[in-house]
Amino acid sequence: MSIRTQLSRFNVELLNGDVKSLLSDSFARAIGLGVGFVLWSLLAAQFPRELLPTPLETIGLAWGLVADGTAWIHISTTFQSLFWAFLFAMILGGTLGILMGLNSYSQNFFTPYVNIGLSIPGLAWAAVAFLVFSYGSIALGTLRFAPVAAATLTVFPYVAINIWKGVENIDHDLLRMANAFSISRRRVLWRVVLPNIAPQIFSAVRFGLAIGWKVTIIAELFAGSAGVGYKLEHAYQVYQYEEAWAWAAVFLFIIILIEYGVFKPIERRAFDWRTDVELSDIGGQ
Amino acid sequence: MSTSQPRRLANALPDSLFTNRSVVFVESIVALVVVWSLVYRVLPPIQESFVSPTEVVIATRDLLVSMIWVEHFVASLTHVAYGFGIAVVAGTTLGILVGWWDFWEKAFQDYLTIGIAVPSLFVAIFSAMWFGLGSTTPAAAAAIVATPYLATNVYGGINNIDNDLLKMSRAFDVSRLRVIRRVIVQSVLPDWFAGLRYALALSWKIASLAEYIAAEQGIGYMIRFEMRVLDLAGVMSWVVFFTVLLLFIEYGVLAQIEKRVFAWRQNDSVGWS
Amino acid sequence: MSSETSTITTDESITTDNAGSIHIENLTKEFDTAEGYELVFEDINVDIEPESFVCLLGKSGSGKSTMLNIVSGILEPTEGRVRFETADGTGDVTLGHVFQSPRLMPWDSNLQNIEFVNEDNPDYTEELGKQHLDLVGLSDHYHKYPGQLSGGQRQRVGIARALSIDPEVLLMDEPFSNLDEITAEELRKELISLWSELNKTVFFVTHDMTEAIQLADRLLMLGDGEIYGDLEVPLDRPRRIDSDEFLKFRQKAIDTFHSIDED
Numbered sequence: 001m002s003i004r005t006q007l008s009r010f011n012v013e014l015l016n017g018d019v020k021s022l023l024s025d026s027f028a029r030a031i032g033l034g035v036g037f038v039l040w041s042l043l044a045a046q047f048p049r050e051l052l053p054t055p056l057e058t059i060g061l062a063w064g065l066v067a068d069g070t071a072w073i074h075i076s077t078t079f080q081s082l083f084w085a086f087l088f089a090m091i092l093g094g095t096l097g098i099l100m101g102l103n104s105y106s107q108n109f110f111t112p113y114v115n116i117g118l119s120i121p122g123l124a125w126a127a128v129a130f131l132v133f134s135y136g137s138i139a140l141g142t143l144r145f146a147p148v149a150a151a152t153l154t155v156f157p158y159v160a161i162n163i164w165k166g167v168e169n170i171d172h173d174l175l176r177m178a179n180a181f182s183i184s185r186r187r188v189l190w191r192v193v194l195p196n197i198a199p200q201i202f203s204a205v206r207f208g209l210a211i212g213w214k215v216t217i218i219a220e221l222f223a224g225s226a227g228v229g230y231k232l233e234h235a236y237q238v239y240q241y242e243e244a245w246a247w248a249a250v251f252l253f254i255i256i257l258i259e260y261g262v263f264k265p266i267e268r269r270a271f272d273w274r275t276d277v278e279l280s281d282i283g284g285q
Numbered sequence: 286m287s288t289s290q291p292r293r294l295a296n297a298l299p300d301s302l303f304t305n306r307s308v309v310f311v312e313s314i315v316a317l318v319v320v321w322s323l324v325y326r327v328l329p330p331i332q333e334s335f336v337s338p339t340e341v342v343i344a345t346r347d348l349l350v351s352m353i354w355v356e357h358f359v360a361s362l363t364h365v366a367y368g369f370g371i372a373v374v375a376g377t378t379l380g381i382l383v384g385w386w387d388f389w390e391k392a393f394q395d396y397l398t399i400g401i402a403v404p405s406l407f408v409a410i411f412s413a414m415w416f417g418l419g420s421t422t423p424a425a426a427a428a429i430v431a432t433p434y435l436a437t438n439v440y441g442g443i444n445n446i447d448n449d450l451l452k453m454s455r456a457f458d459v460s461r462l463r464v465i466r467r468v469i470v471q472s473v474l475p476d477w478f479a480g481l482r483y484a485l486a487l488s489w490k491i492a493s494l495a496e497y498i499a500a501e502q503g504i505g506y507m508i509r510f511e512m513r514v515l516d517l518a519g520v521m522s523w524v525v526f527f528t529v530l531l532l533f534i535e536y537g538v539l540a541q542i543e544k545r546v547f548a549w550r551q552n553d554s555v556g557w558s
Numbered sequence: 559m560s561s562e563t564s565t566i567t568t569d570e571s572i573t574t575d576n577a578g579s580i581h582i583e584n585l586t587k588e589f590d591t592a593e594g595y596e597l598v599f600e601d602i603n604v605d606i607e608p609e610s611f612v613c614l615l616g617k618s619g620s621g622k623s624t625m626l627n628i629v630s631g632i633l634e635p636t637e638g639r640v641r642f643e644t645a646d647g648t649g650d651v652t653l654g655h656v657f658q659s660p661r662l663m664p665w666d667s668n669l670q671n672i673e674f675v676n677e678d679n680p681d682y683t684e685e686l687g688k689q690h691l692d693l694v695g696l697s698d699h700y701h702k703y704p705g706q707l708s709g710g711q712r713q714r715v716g717i718a719r720a721l722s723i724d725p726e727v728l729l730m731d732e733p734f735s736n737l738d739e740i741t742a743e744e745l746r747k748e749l750i751s752l753w754s755e756l757n758k759t760v761f762f763v764t765h766d767m768t769e770a771i772q773l774a775d776r777l778l779m780l781g782d783g784e785i786y787g788d789l790e791v792p793l794d795r796p797r798r799i800d801s802d803e804f805l806k807f808r809q810k811a812i813d814t815f816h817s818i819d820e821d
Contacts, residue, residue, distance in 0.1 A: 032392030
């Protein structure tokens, strides 16, 4: 075969392979997003600005908040509450999950709590927490008791389930193998147990955060003074709809950054060798 | 030869206290109530704004007896029925599109991701802005939030179809229609059903949230009503009502249906009900 | 668990003596991979007589599954073709497949799994399905689900399913390699029983030389892109793997295998 034929074969193959599919993938995605963008603009043209701003107007509104610094204040308030709630939920849920995975008594004992916890809406916890903690006024620095308690109680069942499943599914064969080789406890924990439950830990963290920020925002309905949820609802109450859009846009932008910037890459890289997709564990509020 | 004290004590107690599931369930609930009562009694500063289990029970009983709940239960039910109904149609369709055809998968994937990531309060408030006070708001909010979840479950179900079964069907020259009906649909059904269950619970929660913000009827509305008068027991009575209702639907009705329809699954894996 | 060996008695409604022949002509298969073109085998010519039991023996990666897939019609050859002839001369052959893993639908019962592939069969009745389950020793399991069966039992259902469509040719892709040796041994004996009763043509792919010699009339050895060995297996049935003649034949096969190194 002449070099020319070989080269042309090579080119055809290259095009037939990755590049082509990459192009068509991005193409489809671009169409999907593009059509959405166009539909949005068309709809927005029909309605007054405060009901549905156009994409450009939305960006403008969002920028307004960012520029004058208000965005930062309230978003950081929300995220600080989220931080505490996430921490407590991981501790509470993680402990429960580990216990439930280890012995059946714990499993039978704690399952009702998890089931009930899954059924109580964040709104309910938020309302109760608000009334219990002196109408939302009790706080320790950045730890606002009411929103944090509400978010913790809403989130912990999801964390518990994921950790429970992880502990339950630890590969006992691997543990026995390590025992046969007399591997030290610390090494077994670090090199066998942790990688085994890593996907579930990741799941727990992911859903802990995802539900966490949703519920923290709901809890801020009652917060009285600060946080994205508060600002958004307040804007709605006083008919400043544009401001509501601004807050939504800013916050959504951050969430999308976290989703695509943090979660997706980790998901892809760390769990390439795994095939399980636990979609029924997806949480929402 | 030294047997420790706790061990001997545990041996004295009947085994069923630890092994019988119903007994443990009761222990669990009792423990919860006991701890709650203790907290109520022991922490004076909270007592002002806190309630004891007894107060909640009384408030709930009053609620049930007074029949106020009927009007609002029906209202919420209607909201959820519409919202969930729309979500089922939209979510299933979307899920099939995204699961089956590569093009739609790539085109809509981001919408699903964003749809799941959007805080539900945003959806509730914007629905309120668009549809005002009334029944449309909660129904719309529930539909909008639940759809991407159901779609993702269906999507996952389609992705997990056993390719070996499809190859076997092709080897035996089974007709396309038969393969769709007996292999593909059957394979996706469990995931779809799980998605339905989840979407229903979610619809109830979102509808209540939207009712809280902008409705004149419904469980969420009543929670706000009680909030306005700072009646914690009142709020909790409605929460209890809501939770028991949801638990009944989830575990009393849906789980039973699931167990019957998917009896064949019982044999292999243990699922989280 | 009750013993799973069965005495095979065929019902009149189960037809026999309609075996087909397989004609592999100039068969070549090449794969187009990222690293270039990969030749699996080239210019294979084999004629398989009706009612014969032929084993295709090859190690992993030799292309034996690929060849079976082409014979099955699942894969297209790069060159050449596979032709069938039936006893009634029409060439309209029905192929029965048995896979390495049973590939049963977990949501259907055993009977339903058999009924699933009998769509085009106007003669199919539930009775027929049950008879085929009887054939493989699962008379008490008509309505059980795959999840309730052991690996060996599932594979029996797979065999019953393949036989239920009354094929002229039975194609088997390492059907016993996922099972434990004891179950595999039972199933081998039953397969030979069934084959001698029903007189079908069997094309059986395996990597296990002992299994191949146990089962086949004719041994095709695939390697290096060609059939380097085509041996008649003259041993009387029932065959004992520890008998002198078996061991002698086995040595002959091994020698044939080694002869390809001397090219």
